[in-house]
Amino acid sequence: MAKNQESKKFYITTSIPYVNARPHLGHALEFVQADVLARYRRAKGERVFLLSGSDDNALKNVQAAEKAGQEIQEFVDENAAYFYELLRALGVGVNGFQRGSDKKNHYPSSQKLWKLCEASGDIYKKSYEGLYCVGCEVFYTRDELNEKGECLEHPGRKLDLVSEENYFFRLSKYQIELTDLIKSGKPRILPETRKNEVLAFLRKPLQDISISRTNERAKNWGVPVPGDDSQRIYVWFDALNIYQSGVGFGWDEGVYKKWWPADVHLIGKGILRFHAVYWPAFLLSARLELPKSIFVHGYITMDGRKMSKTMGNVLEPFEIIQKYGIDPVRYYLLREIPSGEDGDFSYKKFEERYNGDLANGLGNLVARVAALGEKHSPLHFDFKSDIEPQIKQKVDEAFKSYEKSFEEIRLHEALGGIWELITFSDRYINDTKPWSAANIEQKKIIANAGYLIGTITNLLNPFLPETVEKIRAQIYFKDSVIQIKKGGNLFPRLL
Secondary structure (H helix, E strand, O other): OOOOOOOOEEEEEEOOOEOOOOOOHHHHHHHHHHHHHHHHHHHOOOEEEEEEEEEOOOHHHHHHHHHHOOOHHHHHHHHHHHHHHHHHHOOOOOOEEEEOOOOOOHHHHHHHHHHHHHHOOOEEEEEEEEEEEOOOOEEEOHHHOOOOOOOOOOOOOOOEEEEEEEEEEOHHHHHHHHHHHHHHOOOEEEOHHHHHHHHHHHOOOOOOEEOEEEHHHHOOOOOEEOOEEEEEEOHHHHHHOHHHHOOOOOOOHHHHHHHOOOOEEEEEHHHHHHHHHHHHHHHHHHOOOOOOEEEEEOOEEEOOEEOOOOOOOOOOHHHHHHHHOHHHHHHHHHHHOOOOOOEEOOHHHHHHHHHHHHHHHHHHHHHHHHHHHHHHOOEEOOOOOOOOHHHHHHHHHHHHHHHHHHHOOOHHHHHHHHHHHHHHHHHHHHHHOHHHOOHHHHHHHHHHHHHHHHHHHHHHOOOOHHHHHHHHHHEEEEOOEEEEOOOOOOOOOOO
């Protein structure tokens, strides 16, 4: 990948998870997807900032802390540390981890956003009664619930009937402008089906939304409303602003101008409305730039049901990483779970992918070429004249497909294309039979096989960085020379 865009910036965010409990495998999926995009952009020579963080101010955090018998700050600190540790455990290189309870930067940043919207005449106070889902941290109207009157994201959980006086945002004011912007691709929403969902939502009259809670209901926790000590800023107005407070908004204008707007918000499908409707409306009101794109992934399911802390059907990611290793976990999440859709997890599928794709596929290919090529190393290779035509054509096709998959953020397809190249490379070795070829011809075949592996490692680097380092320790290009030596088994087969 050519580094021809050295001055271009790329700002990517994960969603900002609630920290009412420890992270589950669904969080790992999003973290790894974001890391792959960041690594890909860095390889293209772009300046990249990857932000994650913790939504500390949600009501569910307050309730979970009370249940655990802990102080709220102590509780969210403890769980936020688990999320940060999961990022590290997955090899995710975040540049910032912004906390919602950060009084130094996030509080004044969110209050600044509030004041800007208020100056536009878009914030007002009124009494309200509504059905509140603590799981989603949002009020719902009855027509948005299932036939049992339950939230679609948290079936089986009773909604709270809340009556209070709080502040509202004039979301209805932005219906036409939002519709026109979404239709024009500002922001671009991927996959296209999610864009259609947003447009369908916008065809119904938008209702103004609550953006604060009373101190009594918030238990005095969260960002204070400017000019009203009796209220706290409601979680979505505050939490969405983490994307700005994490890069200087309200505390360092230079940093903010360097990185904003976000090039992509990476989120789960359950929070699409908040990111594609509420967030752009807040920014329009504040006269700030909108994010350039929103990529929406699906859920990891177990037995067809969403994995959720609320549902109680979560998988512990640290245990899986410890058992199988970082890159096998990254590979499964990125290959088995279609990027914009739901995908099921099972240990049986995981071990089939591991043995079939990693041990028998990539690992076996590298071992074959290393074993055949070590005695001939170093090999001189002219990239213009020594590449066989069929190999050059296959590599060119692979790069084009790879770039297209990344442009559409279809990471599972990008990985699938790499594995097609692995299959092609194996077939090339089988067809040319270097073990029975004359010495000069044998060197030529091994050099071409080494070139294929070099291409595979370049393409694979955003996905499996640890594995790529191990491969390059065995098969490495420098200028026009290929160094080859046998090494350890990349992926020992699981019994």
